[in-house]
Amino acid sequence: MDGSEGRSCIDLLDALPRQRFVPGPTPVEHGPVLPGGARLWVKRDDLTGLGGGGNKARKLEYLCADAIAHGAKALVTVGAAQSNHCRMTAAAGAVLGLEVHLVLSGESPEVTEGNQVLSELFGAQMHFTGADHSHWGELEIARESVADQLEAEGLSPYSIPIGGSTAVGALGYARAMVELVEQCDAMGVQPKAVVHTTSSGGTHAGLVAGRALLRAAGIGVPDVIGIGVAKGVNMGRPDVAALARDALALIGASDVHVDEADVVVDARWMGIDYAVPTPEADDAIRWAARSGGWVLDRVYSGKGLSGLIGRAESGEWGPRDHIVFIHTGGLPSVFARGGAPSIA
Ligand SMILES: Cc1ncc(COP(=O)(O)O)c(C=O)c1O
Incomplete structure (x- = not known):
């Protein structure tokens, strides 16, 4: 080579x-x-x-550039309660000055732990669905509904499916x-x-x-x-x-x-x-x-x-x-x- x-x-x-x-x-x-x-x-x-x-940093390099090209003011994504992808999307939003909404499996915990501590620190809003992490369909529907709500608020959200795997x-x-x-x-x-x-x-x-x-x-x-x-x-x-x-x-x-x-x-x-x-x-x-x-x-x-x-x-x-x-x-x-x- x-x-x-x-x-x-x-x-x-x-x-x-x-x-x-x-x-x-x-x-x-x-x-x-x-x-x-x-x-x-x-x-x-x-x-x-x-x-x-x-690994999500590399995907987010292309995804966030796409979000900016589309004029997004917010990022929405979805994952399991301890999602690394959600934590890193929260950080990307913080770097770019974009509002971040995370749709997560499980109930809102009494005490946040692990990735959630960081997502919160990066200023992301967490939406706990109560759904089991294996119910991906349910979680994706919840992501779409949060995105619709943000759209109605004029935030032109960029919606990222599970794991940023587009x-x-x-x-x-x-x-x-x-x-x-x-x-x-x-x-x-x-x-x-x-x-x-x-x-x-x-x-x-x-x-x-x-x-x-x-x-x-x-x-x-x-x-x-x-x-x-x-x-x-x-x-x-x-x-x-x-x-x-x-x-x-x-x-x-x-x-x-x-x-x-x-x-x-x-x-x-x-x-x-x-x-x-x-x-x-x-x-x-x-x-x-x-x-x-x-x-x-x-x-x-x-x-x-x-x-x-x-x-x-x-x-x-x-x-x-x-x-x-x-x-x-x-x-x-x-x-x-x-x-x-x-x-x-
Ligand atoms: C630490 C870690 N390794 C590997 C993966 C798998 O990557 P992918 O979802 O692109 O298959 C993930 C996904 O969340 C992850 O957080």
Whole structure:
């Protein structure tokens, strides 16, 4: 890779406006040897900046630029009670001087914890629906009704679906994929696989779109593997591929091919449900904390790393392989009740 191929991908990704929240490329850190002998690398997207950091900063760069282009005066979004996406949208609104409304699962708590403490601090208005986090349809209807109300008040709200997983939002991770492959190339590393946690599918779709762009430019690309931590939403294989294609279409790259086989979702590591801790994730959280000082959470990144370790244990990769884990964040929920594993 001589730089010009990566540059041509970035030029395409510059076709849409972007509100800068992430100061520069996030670090790629050297990790320990995995079971089976492969080398682990950690892409620190928990260090994106913006209200405590995490994967949503990259999606919000494109989403907020779109909101501003549409003349929005308010952002509305939706998520589970401890949503990182909602917390980071609250921070984005604070940076841009936009009113932020968060539609959340569950009842209004007596004491706010974790991500909610920060959302409140950033000045967001929280609307507790009483709905269970698995009732996405109910939550999305509540988001639409808050948006309608703000529209009637003349605030031209920009309404963001769960996880910011639209084609516009996914472009943030197409860009991250190009950034990562360029960083690896500069280090002389050719990763075999890029593993990340997937839930609403926007991060995954973006990585798949970025990979397709790089491949079309003649660059060798790693496998992209999503470790699924939620039922339904956009976790299904066809939806992620469709979202990736929609993202490519937005930047005039509809001719870049995304195959269904490009989307790999491994849903074996969720346990019984979204946000229900698993022993494997708790082990992965302790291992990451003690191997590299990395802080993972029990809902997302801990389960994601448990999937990576599980796949390594099954002999999928050998001593010559380099595997990148994208650390998508989640630190604030560690400070919510039940957010940290016991210290074994
Ligand atoms: C810490 C963390 N990791 C991963 C994800 C999954 O990202 P996506 O919703 O784009 O699939 C989320 C989503 O909320 C998250 O907060």
